[in-house]
Each structure stands twice: as structure tokens, then as C-alpha cells.
Amino acid sequence: MLKKYNGNKQKLLTDLIELIQERCSSSRNKALFINANKSITLQGIKLHLFYTSDSVIHGNALFDENIFSVVQKLRTAIFSTELYQS
Numbered sequence: 516m517l518k519k520y521n522g523n524k525q526k527l528l529t530d531l532i533e534l535i536q537e538r539c540s541s542s543r544n545k546a547l548f549i550n551a552n553k554s555i556t557l558q559g560i561k562l563h564l565f566y567t568s569d570s571v572i573h574g575n576a577l578f579d580e581n582i583f584s585v586v587q588k589l590r591t592a593i594f595s596t597e598l599y600q601s
Contacts, residue, residue, distance in 0.1 A: 566580060
């Protein structure tokens with residue numbers, strides 16, 4: 516994906532954050548956002564934002580690779596992003 520941005524990591528990150536914020540703002544809460552946007556497409560490349568657990572084929576292996584997490588805390592969904600470096 517970095518090739519599509521000519522190696523410009525900052526532009527890639529900026530575009531990704533803008534796309535996520537745009538989609539997130541149209542959702543009533545973050546849990547609904549994640550449920551509706553398990554993957555998004557940026558520059559023609561599909562990015563998986565959230566994998567469910569207990570996959571028949573992969574078990575929890577893909578779930579452990581999630582870059583987003585949503586937890587319920589005191590009736591408020593807390594949304595945290597962690598970009599893992601590969």
C-alpha cells in the first residue's frame with residue numbers, strides 16, 4: 516500500500532485516519548461503526564479493521580491481529596486504535 520503513496524507514510528496515515536473518521540462520524544456509536552466497517556477500501560486496497568473471534572478456519576489467530584478494539588465501560592463505548600507495525 517505504501518507504494519501507492521510513493522513511500523509517504525504520513526500521507527497514507529492521514530488519508531486512513533480521515534476515511535475512518537468520516538465513516539465513524541456517520542455511526543451512532545463506535546461498536547456500530549466496527550460492526551458495519553469490518554473492512555474498508557483505501558486507494559483500491561481492502562484493509563481489514565476488525566476480525567471476529569472463533570473463526571472456523573483461523574480460530575482466534577486473526578482476532579489477535581485486530582488494530583481496533585471496542586470495549587463497553589460504564590455504558591460508554593470506548594474506541595481505541597493501535598496501529599501495529601509489521
